[in-house]
Amino acid sequence: MRVLVLALAIALQLAPGGSAAAEYTIVVSAMKFGPVPAGLRAGDTVVWRNDDMFRHTATARDGSFDVDLPPGTSASVVAGEPGSIEFFCKFHPGMTGTLMVGP
Amino acid sequence: MIKSTLVAMLAVLALGGAALAHDVPTDAQIAHIAYTAGQLDIAEAEQALQKSKNPDVIAFAELMARDHKAVNDEALALLGKLGVTPEDNPTSQKLAADAAAKLKELSALDGPAFDVAYVANEVTFHQAVNLALGTVLIPAAQNADLKALLVTGLTLFTEHQQHAEHLATQVK
Numbered sequence: 388m389r390v391l392v393l394a395l396a397i398a399l400q401l402a403p404g405g406s407a408a409a410e411y412t413i414v415v416s417a418m419k420f421g422p423v424p425a426g427l428r429a430g431d432t433v434v435w436r437n438d439d440m441f442r443h444t445a446t447a448r449d450g451s452f453d454v455d456l457p458p459g460t461s462a463s464v465v466a467g468e469p470g471s472i473e474f475f476c477k478f479h480p481g482m483t484g485t486l487m488v489g490p
Numbered sequence: 491m492i493k494s495t496l497v498a499m500l501a502v503l504a505l506g507g508a509a510l511a512h513d514v515p516t517d518a519q520i521a522h523i524a525y526t527a528g529q530l531d532i533a534e535a536e537q538a539l540q541k542s543k544n545p546d547v548i549a550f551a552e553l554m555a556r557d558h559k560a561v562n563d564e565a566l567a568l569l570g571k572l573g574v575t576p577e578d579n580p581t582s583q584k585l586a587a588d589a590a591a592k593l594k595e596l597s598a599l600d601g602p603a604f605d606v607a608y609v610a611n612e613v614t615f616h617q618a619v620n621l622a623l624g625t626v627l628i629p630a631a632q633n634a635d636l637k638a639l640l641v642t643g644l645t646l647f648t649e650h651q652q653h654a655e656h657l658a659t660q661v662k
């Protein structure tokens with residue numbers, strides 16, 4: 388519940404400033420996390436889409452989210468407070484990335 | 491550790507040597523070798539799931555069964571699309587014979603003795619397969635889709651090798 392809040396797919400979120408929240412997709416394929424969104428801000432939604440043949444997870448090192456991603460599925464998290472969050476796959480810990488959440 | 495590294499090196503020599511003995515392996519042979527290696531690791535995992543009581547070993551075996559099945563399903567689909575029939579070869583036969591002997595050897599063990607032997611063999615097996623993929627099979631693969639699948643496989647199996655190496659330091 389700290390920086391990112393796990394949520395089910397939510398149609399529209401309002402950012403703290405009142406502007407409409409954006410939605411970004413991070414694609415997982417060939418044993419890698421794809422590029423992370425550059426302009427991610429608090430309140431935006433991050434969709435994790437697993438295009439890979441393997442089951443993966445997107446798991447925050449700080450425990451703020453932990454998303455199970457069977458092959459061909461997606462799951463969303465909503466960015467909470469600004470900051471950077473390192474994430475990895477629990478099954479394949481060499482798969483890593485960092486989300487940068489702006490205010 | 492020294493022993494398992496030596497075993498791995500011998501296994502690699504056997505793998506690479508058998509493949510090289512027939513010049514450069516064809517895509518049909520490469521596919522057969524990679525598929526066979528996956529099936530053998532699934533068989534080892536199924537044995538571990540029947541015998542082990544160690545939660546970490548069970549979780550590792552479940553991961554092996556799931557990931558290797560996923561690669562092999564993808565390989566079968568790709569081969570079907572390409573119209574390539576996997577071709578049996580001395581490297582696949584050597585892999586299968588060694589794995590059958592190992593399954594039999596491990597079947598006589600129980601409890602922690604089984605866990606230690608299973609995990610040690612997973613380290614050796616993945617080391618050997620990864621070295622063969624990196625030095626022989628991937629360089630020799632002609633079809634771009636097959637090569638890409640093998641490269642993804644090598645990334646995956648390197649994760650497995652590291653996982654097994656870490657587990658080997660924990661299982662006693």
Ligand SMILES: [Cu+2]
Pocket residue numbers: 441442443444476477478479482
């Ligand atoms: Cu993963």
